[in-house]
Amino acid sequence: MEHRTIGELMTRKVVSVQLDTPFKDIAQILADNAVSAVPVLDSLGRPAGVVSEADLLRKAADRSDLSGRTPLPHLEAWEQARAEGRSAGELMSAPAVCAHPEWTVVEAARLMEIQQVKRLPVVDETDMLLGIVSRSDLLRVFLRKDEAIREEISKEVIGRTARLGASGVTADVVQGQVALHGLVADPLLIPVLTRMCASVDGVVSVSEDLKPAVAGGSAG
Incomplete structure (x- = not known):
C-alpha cells in the first residue's frame, strides 16, 4: 500500500x-x-x-x-x-x-x-x-472516493493476503467506513485484515463480519 x-x-x-x-x-x-x-x-x-x-x-x-x-x-x-x-x-x-x-x-x-x-x-x-x-x-x-478505497483494499489488502486464506473476503465502503464480509481460512487472519484496512488512506473505521471457513470446505 x-x-x-x-x-x-x-x-x-x-x-x-x-x-x-x-x-x-x-x-x-x-x-x-x-x-x-x-x-x-x-x-x-x-x-x-x-x-x-x-x-x-x-x-x-x-x-x-x-x-x-x-x-x-x-x-x-x-x-x-x-x-x-x-x-x-x-x-x-x-x-x-x-x-x-x-x-x-x-x-x-x-x-x-x-x-x-x-x-x-x-x-x-x-x-x-x-x-x-x-x-x-x-x-x-479523507476526501478519497469510496470506490478508490475499496479498490485499494481489494487489491492491496485482500489480494496480498489471498494465499493466506483471505480470498473469500469482500469489502464494502460507505463514507470511508469499511465493512468486511466473508470467510477466512484461519481466524488469526481476521485482526490482520482489520489492521491492514485501517491503515489505508481515507479509511474512517473498519468493521468485520468474517467467519472461519468450515473445515474441509472452501474459503472462496
Missing part, C-alpha cells in the same frame, strides 16, 4: 518572516495572507521557529484591563518574555517542529499530536524550507 506523502499534501508557496521582522509587520502579513501562523527563517533560510496569532495575542492579554472585568492572566517567565517581544525571533515558538516530504500522514499527524502543534514546516535533508503542512492538509486524505 502506498500512502500519500507530506510532499504531496503540503503547501509549497509558503509565507514566511525573518527573525528580525517587527511585531506589526507580522500581524500585517498574517492578515494579508489569511493565515494564522508563519515559519520564522534564519539567515540561511532554515526554519528557526513558528510565530502565530496566539503568540501575538499574548502581548494583548498581558496588558492591564482598565475595565476590571477580566483578571490579568498568570504567565510563566518564558511566556512573559515572549509577551514582551518585539520581533519574530522574540515572539516565536522555538525550535521549529518540522516534517520531511517523504513522511506519511500518520507520521506527521502523530508528531502534531505529540508536540501539540497545528502545522509543520517541511524541510529537506539540509533543513531548508520546502513547504508547510497543516491539520487541514492532512485531513484531505
Whole structure:
C-alpha cells in the first residue's frame, strides 16, 4: 500500500518572516495572507521557529484591563518574555517542529499530536524550507472516493493476503467506513485484515463480519 506523502499534501508557496521582522509587520502579513501562523527563517533560510496569532495575542492579554472585568492572566517567565517581544525571533515558538516530504500522514499527524502543534514546516535533508503542512492538509486524505478505497483494499489488502486464506473476503465502503464480509481460512487472519484496512488512506473505521471457513470446505 502506498500512502500519500507530506510532499504531496503540503503547501509549497509558503509565507514566511525573518527573525528580525517587527511585531506589526507580522500581524500585517498574517492578515494579508489569511493565515494564522508563519515559519520564522534564519539567515540561511532554515526554519528557526513558528510565530502565530496566539503568540501575538499574548502581548494583548498581558496588558492591564482598565475595565476590571477580566483578571490579568498568570504567565510563566518564558511566556512573559515572549509577551514582551518585539520581533519574530522574540515572539516565536522555538525550535521549529518540522516534517520531511517523504513522511506519511500518520507520521506527521502523530508528531502534531505529540508536540501539540497545528502545522509543520517541511524541510529537506539540509533543513531548508520546502513547504508547510497543516491539520487541514492532512485531513484531505479523507476526501478519497469510496470506490478508490475499496479498490485499494481489494487489491492491496485482500489480494496480498489471498494465499493466506483471505480470498473469500469482500469489502464494502460507505463514507470511508469499511465493512468486511466473508470467510477466512484461519481466524488469526481476521485482526490482520482489520489492521491492514485501517491503515489505508481515507479509511474512517473498519468493521468485520468474517467467519472461519468450515473445515474441509472452501474459503472462496
